[in-house]
Every structure is written in C-alpha cells, then in structure tokens.
Amino acid sequence: MATKRSVGTLGEADLKGKKVFVRADLNVPLDDAQNITDDTRIRASVPTIKFLLEKGAKVVLASHLGRPKGVTPKYSLKPLVPRLSELLGVNVVMASDCIGEEVEKLAAALPEGGVLLLENVRFYKEEEKNDPEFAKKLASVADLYVNDAFGTAHRAHASTEGVTKFLKPAVAGFLMQKELDYLVGAVANPKKPFAAIVGGSKVSTKIGVIESLLAKVDILILGGGMIYTFYKAQGYAVGKSLVEEDKLELATSLIEKAKAKGVSLLLPTDIVVADKFAPDAESKIVPATAIPDDWMGLDVGPDATKTFNEALDTTQTIIWNGPMGVFEFEKFAAGTEAIAKKLAELTTSKGVTTIIGGGDSVAAVEKAGLADKMSHISTGGGASLELLEGKPLPGVLALDEA
Numbered sequence: 001m002a003t004k005r006s007v008g009t010l011g012e013a014d015l016k017g018k019k020v021f022v023r024a025d026l027n028v029p030l031d032d033a034q035n036i037t038d039d040t041r042i043r044a045s046v047p048t049i050k051f052l053l054e055k056g057a058k059v060v061l062a063s064h065l066g067r068p069k070g071v072t073p074k075y076s077l078k079p080l081v082p083r084l085s086e087l088l089g090v091n092v093v094m095a096s097d098c099i100g101e102e103v104e105k106l107a108a109a110l111p112e113g114g115v116l117l118l119e120n121v122r123f124y125k126e127e128e129k130n131d132p133e134f135a136k137k138l139a140s141v142a143d144l145y146v147n148d149a150f151g152t153a154h155r156a157h158a159s160t161e162g163v164t165k166f167l168k169p170a171v172a173g174f175l176m177q178k179e180l181d182y183l184v185g186a187v188a189n190p191k192k193p194f195a196a197i198v199g200g201s202k203v204s205t206k207i208g209v210i211e212s213l214l215a216k217v218d219i220l221i222l223g224g225g226m227i228y229t230f231y232k233a234q235g236y237a238v239g240k241s242l243v244e245e246d247k248l249e250l251a252t253s254l255i256e257k258a259k260a261k262g263v264s265l266l267l268p269t270d271i272v273v274a275d276k277f278a279p280d281a282e283s284k285i286v287p288a289t290a291i292p293d294d295w296m297g298l299d300v301g302p303d304a305t306k307t308f309n310e311a312l313d314t315t316q317t318i319i320w321n322g323p324m325g326v327f328e329f330e331k332f333a334a335g336t337e338a339i340a341k342k343l344a345e346l347t348t349s350k351g352v353t354t355i356i357g358g359g360d361s362v363a364a365v366e367k368a369g370l371a372d373k374m375s376h377i378s379t380g381g382g383a384s385l386e387l388l389e390g391k392p393l394p395g396v397l398a399l400d401e402a
Ligand SMILES: Nc1ncnc2c1ncn2[C@@H]1O[C@H](COP(=O)(O)OP(=O)(O)O)[C@@H](O)[C@H]1O
Pocket: 199, 200, 201, 202, 203, 223, 224, 225, 226, 242, 297, 298, 299, 321, 322, 323, 324, 325, 326, 327, 328, 357, 358, 359, 360, 361, 362, 381, 382
C-alpha cells in the first residue's frame, strides 16, 4: 500500500498549554447568502479539536475554502465561526489573515482551551505552491502539528505538507486516522464485483483518476460534468455543456482501455438538458447523442438511471464520488438522488459496501437524508479516489511514523 497507515496519532502526550496547529478540511458548501448548506466536514473535525481543548491545548485552526485566486471575500472562513463555536462549545476567535502580526498576537493571547481560526490559507498562492517560507510562517505560531484534513490529504500544500518540516511532532487527527483505517481496508481488498461512480465538476482532476480505476474496478459509471468530454471525444454534439478540450484524446483512450480490460464503462444514454445554468432553466430529456446547440447537460436521464441501477445490483462494493448532475437545482437533482437511494437500498438490504466521498456528493446524500444508510461517508472525494488508485497521499506521508 503506497500510503502508510501507521502514522503517529494524538496520544497521551502532554498537550496542556501547547499551541497546536490543526489543519482541518472545512471546505463546506455555502449558498449565495453565505449560509452553510452542509456542515458534515465541520462536524467531522470536532472530535480532534475537542480532545485537544479538553487536554488544555490552544488550537490554531487552519483550512482552505474553495479555490480562490488571491484574497476573495466570498471564500472567507468567517461564515463558519458561529457553527464551529456552537459545536465546540467555545467562542472561536477569527483572524483576518493566516500569517502575520495579528495572527501572532492572537495566538499568543490564546487561553488554554481556546481556538483561533485562521483566514483561508489559499488567499496566498504560496499555499498551493507549498512555499517553504510561507509554511514556516504558518508554523511559527504553534508548537506541534495535527493534520485532520483527510479531504485535502492528496494535496502537497504548505499547510498540509510543508508545515511538517517546521513542526514536530506532526501527527494525524482522529478523522484522518478513521478515514485511513476504513478506506485502506476497504480498498486494498474490495469484495467483487467492484463499481466506481464518478461525476461532479472537477473534470480535469478526476479524469486522470479513471485510468487507474480501470485496473481496479469491474464497472465504471460516469455522470456529472465528466461525461461531455467523453461524448465530444466520440464525435457527439454537446452544446454548451462542460467540456475539457485538452482531455479529448485521454477520453478516447480511456474508452479503449476499458474495452481492452473488460471493464464495463457506462456513460448515460440520455441527458436532462437546460437552456441556461439556473434553477429556473427550461429543461428536457434528450438522447446523449442529440444534445441541441445552445443547451447544456445538467443531469443524467431516466434511462441512464435505470441502466446504472441494474449494473449496481450486481456489485458487492461501490465507491461514489461526484454528483450525477447539478443537484443544487431541484430540476437537475433526480439522477443524483436516484444513485443515493440505490446505494442506501443496496447497503441496507444486500450488505453491499458503499463508500461516498467528496464535499458535494456527501451534501447530496445528506440532503436526501440517507447518510446513515451508507457503509462509510468520507470527507474526501479526490483524496479517497487517489487512495483507491494506490497513490501516496502527501499529507499523510509527511506525518511522523507511529
Ligand atoms: N453536468 C454538470 N455540469 C456542471 N456542473 C455539474 C454537472 N454535474 C454536476 N455538477 C456540479 O459538480 C459539483 C460537484 O463536483 P465535485 O466538486 O467534483 O464533487 P465532490 O465535491 O463530490 O467531489 C456540484 O456543485 C454540481 O453542481
């Protein structure tokens, strides 16, 4: 297994009075009014932080939110403060930056059992560049490091990887440990037939994962924004749908590879198209081969759902990452809801192992009220897929050995 599991964890170390830099993945979905629409990732981060507070530590909490280019108010972590404070039972103090003088002062003033939330680390381009100077600045306000950001463990960024060069010990939090324990086990030896369902909008990241998935799975179902690149590669018209022009050749070769490996690669046969990207768009169901000009595919159609369900009925293990459509808009939520229902039914009535990963996929399952019916809800979509591929997760590799 490429990602070692025996990472150091929070033990009985003397934490009293220590400043602990906790990297969490608080990348939660927010609506236009900055309300949190799914707080799964915040709730999942609570046990580690609470443990530290109960031991008398001072927590400096860091996360990214979204993919901002520079300082962008829309991606501030401020809207998370009330919910975090409520869940932790303390008044979380928020800094207006993640490094610098103000942060240093606030960190120095933290009482035992206090929490300082830093502003979005991705407001600095140095974060994603894993810049050592930036990592050093982040590290300078703490005594030790805890990484609980499983959802970001596949990124070698300053706050997930670089910072471990400056803070020792560097250990995994409870969420990180729980995710690795479950996923490494389930993925190393999946009960077969094994299916992966991949959708969502992060096409350029996820299309690369598909190649490795073909070596592991028996069935690969594609949905979401992923599919239009495949259609275009096959010569179909895709209207205004999401397409990654530079991935067309890759899509063609993936279709061929799936055939050669005997993997059943299922692309939707029908699509729900919209005349604009909006909740009140006009919509209609069309064959995947006949997407009209000026329309865009925003969900998979009912025939596709039927075919997917039949294929899933034959499986023993299913990993799902990425919604089938723009489920945030009611008109385009049916394909995603159908998958959520099918997986819940297979888990509860047939004992199929179902693993759901990714902020938005989990939000969709929560929205459908089915989260407690799945075998494992993972806080990482891309991270769980990369783990499944057998790729090392830099955020995990950087931690101390147990
Ligand atoms: N056909 C589509 N066109 C554009 N966006 C889509 C489409 N289908 C799904 N999406 C969007 O994909 C987003 C989730 O993508 P992604 O971040 O890759 O998933 P996850 O967070 O589960 O890993 C959702 O906000 C959803 O609206």
